[in-house]
Amino acid sequence: MLLEPFRVEMITRDHAERLAMAAERYGPAWTREVIEGWFREGHHSTADRSEWINDGLPGLCQGLCTAGRPEAARLLAARAWHWMDGRLRLWITTARGEIRRPQLELLSSPLVKLLEAADDTLREEITGALCEYEDTVLECLIPALKFVGARSIAGLDAVVRDCAQRLRAMADQPPRDEDDWSIPWTGCGCGLCDTLAAFLGSRSRQVFEWPLATEGRRHVHAQIDSAGLPVRHQTRRQGRPYTLVLTKTGELFTRATNARHKATIDLAWLMSMWGGASERT
Ligand SMILES: [Zn+2]
Incomplete structure (x- = not known):
């Protein structure tokens, strides 16, 4: 039941014990190959995979760790991150906000679940990557931190500090001069x-x-x-x-004003929830 043509979206907490037993019997190379196959197999939709990371992955990883196979949990979480990293990069660099924002927001809850499922090493890799993305990543991270709420997830301090820094810089932007109609832009080079x-x-x-x-x-x-x-x-x-x-x-002026206003509100919320974390270095 664990071999192809399974897609990873079909693997749940209920399969953890059998997967752990198979991993023990057939060894690490086999386990890696099978797990990578699940991520390759067939066509998946973004919604299906997001939902699986959100609803299936944390319990599955926990089940594998309980069954003594943390390395299988690590492989699953690492492949899930590889996929999510690609989605994040795609949407973060999408210029049109009305297309970009809802897509990044959809990834926010799965990102939280992935951070919960990840071990320390992967979590560090993920939070490091998040801090390197462009500022539009805030459109995923702020909703993600709202999902986390009062829960505590190890390693999130660095993300909170990074968000606070970005928001502060945005909120502190001086208002655009009334006679400044310049729009920075680069085209295809033609x-x-x-x-x-x-x-x-x-x-x-x-x-x-x-x-x-x-x-x-x-x-x-x-x-x-x-x-x-x-x-x-x-x-x-x-x-x-x-x-x-x-x-x-x-709109050139209202966009800048709205962005500053939103950054101020988000920063105030972040400070009220995570003020301590943003101070820690
Ligand atoms: Zn051109």
Whole structure:
């Protein structure tokens, strides 16, 4: 029952004892191969795997440790982290907040469960990696710390300190000058993106009328949309080529204000719950 075509999502706490017995009988190389096979097998959905890490992994690891096979628990948790690390990296670097935020929030509870299932070495590896990610990781970590609540998970102090530091830096950002319309951005490196970046980077230019053929307009649209830039794009269908009219929107200012406001609120919450941890070094 433990061999292929099983996927890891089918392995639960109830299988812990039989897996422990098999691991003992067939040895570490076999155990590793089987566990890695479960993570490779078939097609899994992100939701299924997240749910398994959330609901199945902690009990399964505990069962394996009780049955005297902590190394099998370690392998499962390590593979689960390998998968989650990939998901986190994917979403953290997604520019559009409305797509990124819900995905990162979905990973927050499974991340807590994974930290609980991990042994000290893996937990240290995970918390180290979390501190290295970009600031958007906060969109996973703050909900994760809310899940942890009053429970205590070893090794979380470093994560709390890192979150506090990031939030403080964000909350302390001076407000954007009223006449500063610059948007830092880098494109794909092509000439069109260079022109777009020059317009975006300008403090004073708010509107850019750009005569541009269809292909070029399409590329610029795609760049603006995928980065979720606060820029409206309209095509004026007169003359040849048509003119692409780009207009920076006031969202540039409200986004910065909202981000500062949210950081202030999250920091206050973090301090009220974890104030002690953020001071410890
Ligand atoms: Zn380009």
